[in-house]
Amino acid sequence: MRKSHPKPRSALLIACFVALTAPSFQAFASDYTVKLVSVEDKKAVFATVESTDSIAARVRITGTITELTVTEGSQVKAGETIALVRDPKLGLQIEAIEAQIRAAEREIANIKTEQERAEQLFKRGSTTKARLDQINTQYDVANSTLEASQAQKAVIQRQLEEGAVLAPQSGRVLDVPITIGSVVMPGEPVATIAKDNYILRLSLPERHARFLEKGDPVEVAGRGSDCEGSCTRTGEIVKVFPKIASGRVLADATVDGLGNYFVGERIQVRVGAGQRDTYLVPLGFVFNRYGVDFVHSNGTDGEATDIAVQIGRTYQRDGSTMIEILSGLQAGDVLLQP
Template sequence: MVKRRGRIAAFLLLALSLVTACGGSPAAQTGQGQPTVYRVRRDTLEVRVSGSGNLQPHTLVNLSFPQSGIVRKVYVRVGDSVKAGQVLAELDTRDLELQLQNARINLEIARARLAQVQASARSRPADLAAAQAALANAQASLDALKAGPDPRDLEIARLNVEVSKNALWQAQLSRDKTAGTPGVASVDLQLAQARVGQAELQAEIARLQYEKATSNPTEQQLKAAEASLAQARANLIRLQAQDPNLDIQLAQYQVQQAEIAVRQLELRLEQARLIAPVDGVVTAVNIAEGGSAGTGAPAITLADLNQLEVVVNLPEVDVAQVMPGQEAEVIPEAMPNTRLKGRVVAVAPVGVQTQGVVNFPVTIALEESTPSVRAGMTVQVQIIVARRENALVVPRRAVTTRGGQAFVTVLRGDQTEQIPVRVGMRGDTMVEILEGLREGDIVVLPATTAAAQGTRVPGPGFFGPGMFR
């Protein structure tokens, strides 16, 4: 048995010497089902999680009109590059422009009403004084009617009657004297007669005024005076009840309403134009000049094709290792030899359950691109969740575990020996050794039925043709 172990070790040493002669490959595998040797070395060890998805623009904007109408003009076509703020299409706005003109007129009317109310408020003290004076005057007139004539007014009226009688008597004497004068001219006689007629009229007026002064007021006069008093009182109460501040506030609200109506129509005019919110490329145009535009389906779609990203769904066990900022490799399925740099930008805080399986969407942004890579392509993504530089590594299959302790088989001279090791980070194919091995040690890997990639080295004898890993 010892002899056979030494023989195996000798062949292993022979394989190792062939490794050195062929360029120092760290590991060697013999023919199918035969042992493999591996030289322990330091290397960069990475742990990756993978997923697949489709590339999509980071920014994809579906633009639609907030109002329906007839399309007047479309300024872009699919594939056009546009800048933020550029007008893409517009509706027919002639009716809106007329509505806006009418709203602006209503605004000026409201402003004029406000100015009128403000002017009335400034004149309110004078209006109150005038109303109070009118009320006092109406009250005095009614009181005078009810109290009857003033004695002094009666005496004046009586004296006026006497004066008018005397004037009439004098006019009559003058007429008679003129008429009795021989050779009097006809015109002088007529003039004297006219003076008598005028004196008679004045006497009648004085008499009527005296009768009026001595008579009591009629019911009609009292009602008229009472109506005037009531009207003057109501006018004063109305002025006193009015709050000019409330009137001004109401007029100001009406101005604000008119301003809002104008702004709404101005906004509708602005919304009648589709304007690019970002730089991008037109990917769809769903409207035509002269056709109708609704408020449902997108009219024009923009995409920023310079910033592509992919969303992959990772299971719970993998997403726990992923966080924003981690590096990633993006590999288009149509171009498997293309490796693009990416970076994790978002990890969904809530998973999505599909058929009982919970996945978490993870967004990876491309940090580089090539013209042949386009939105919509299916890609494979490998996220680097851990990296250890200058780690002491061996293949994962070199490590066996018994009773919770990890072991590797090491070639010592012409003998193999299993030694305990402490394992660190584990990659897909390699594992880090923290304790138990040194750089340059030769470990023996268990037999495998799968051919490995590496440098093939011919080896006669027990091992047969080999391959070094």
């Protein structure tokens, strides 16, 4: 009797069905054998929002603050005048020097008239060469005196201009330690200005220092949240400080979207701290009953039993969601899907 063969169209449909359903059979196997696996150990720590550069705008002359145009939180641009310092004595010095300049100009005019008269008398032989040289010398001295007074006036005018306190960089004002009417000395800060380019500064125990490297990823929690389920943003470590102080190591990480955070605000982050061995089981093998997590285990007598377990965080392995078992299981246990 002739055997029947499946039609090519039927064979193709069967092959497609097997290909589509095979991953499902593998992902939802009826049992799972517990074994130790190596995972990246991640630690949750707090990081502080810091500015990459914080520079103080400082006073350049002695005087009194007569104008202050910024306060904490103000946005400024580089070179913008944020305060004015005035010294009343500089105004008096300007007036005195201007009087000296006017006197020198009048003296020069008189000497110039006398010089012209002496030159005419010398041409007619009515005066000596020594007298003419003396007048010429007086004229040169008067000109030098005028130039010195003008230079001194320029110096004082420059000091008046330096009474303007300029923002050293663009950014946000963090602190303004003075008020209008304050007497200040050269070098005193008027305001501290932070760049808008913020970073996260991490402080970790020194035992984690050997695991930190430039370029390592950082998981960042949402504002006001912790890392349990909210570490949705990622950043990158850009600097690891080579010095350990008070048993802690510092590292800087860049993260997008920190522009509206406060400088000094604390955010929880998660960083890698080496490898460790643990138990991972498929998430579908764990169920909760009355607030306690359980798994179905195939006992030594072949009877299925429920075992209470303590669970940890989830991991992605080969496209499947695995959950860490902290206690309750050991290697070799066979779990049954509930």
